[in-house]
Amino acid sequence: MPLTPEQIAKIRKKDAETPDALKRNPLNDYTEGWFHVTLNTRGEAPVLGYITGDPYAEDGSEKAPRCVLTELGKRVEECWQNIPSYYQEVEIDVFQAMPEHVHGLLYLKPTNKVHLGQIIRGFMIGCTHGYWDTLGIAWGDAGQKGCGIPRVCTDRDHTRSYRGPSLFVRGYNDVEAVTEEEIEIKRLYIRNNPRKRLITGSKPDCFRVRRNMKSANWTPDRIMQGLCADRFIAADRNKQVEAWRQLTVKGIRNDRGKVSATLNFQDRRLVIDIVGNQELLKRPLFPLICHRADAHLFEQQKAAVQKAAREQGGVIVTACVSPKERAIVKLLQQELLPVVEVMDNGFSDRYKPTGKAFYAVAELRRLEVSPWQYEYRRREMRAVKDDQGNTVLDANGQPEMEEVPNITREMCMVMNELVRIISGANDDWWK
16 A cells, blocks of 8 residues: 555655664665664763773773773663573674763674664663663563563653653664674774773863864865866866855765765855864975876875975875875874874764774874765775785784775865865975
């Protein structure tokens, strides 16, 4: 029976009101595979525990960072451990409760027929029942009470229950991990949550997003100048107009079907957001932009960039658009040399750099700059390859991972122009 217009309107309204981070990916099979799940407590109440320890202590030591769980936090952890008791085709992996949210990694076997959403809903119900127990709220038959995951419950909706408050907000965020490398990255991320929380708390200024920064040079004319570095755009006024439209109107696709990020405006003026050590901008700045025409001079460019950072106290400014730019930045990171990176997305209110970038910001040797409005994206990771196509391994023998770029050519041209503005130098300074 087809849906009525009223039903379709309700579905569309609900979809529009749901944050992108809580929406399911229509391309995923949610009955099989590895999934990293995140749930937040209602009102972000820090009721599950508190973080303690030395942020720089080694894992496994007495002072290693950890979350000391409250009684409610222990009930939530017990609920996670109980999931396989109710869903035999599910294996649980690493789990970390933080004061106001939880992370968990689980594996749905090929023989599983239950949707991930049903499993998480059962987990949330069990946690809410544990919450009600701590509040003294009677919620069901005596045989049901406890920290298990009930299959049948008298409450239809535990996020707006008439019996009592829910523990978690409605919905959850999921990220599918496909490769072994991605699975290991998720494990490491979950385990490192307490450590990163302590580092962030000890250096709040490093990780604070400074918004709506203005520059006299960051103007529509300079952006158009950057776009016109593309000879095809420069030769056609209509393409210039369309490129500007793609960068200033949300959801506009280019001729290749990609959607550009939207430039950040305040009071009709272009603005920039930054995270990290702003003092780096007071040092000598050198742009890193690798052009295809200079591919045969790559070794010369790499040597000049390394020399500027090592011997001249310079800070390298780059958008990390091309693989060669990312390769040079990786070498700089290995030597703990400073970098200013123009990012391809804006910063959310809770934004924190990830991976090695997080520790680089904490050590005051990284600044991130974004001219874009923030948009939620599902991150895709891939193994880093060298020039011969071989997987690059880290110090522990694990494959190094990088985020798959999700940018248009128009964005690349704009980001490279911002690199020139920040550094105040020409691309070919190294020649």
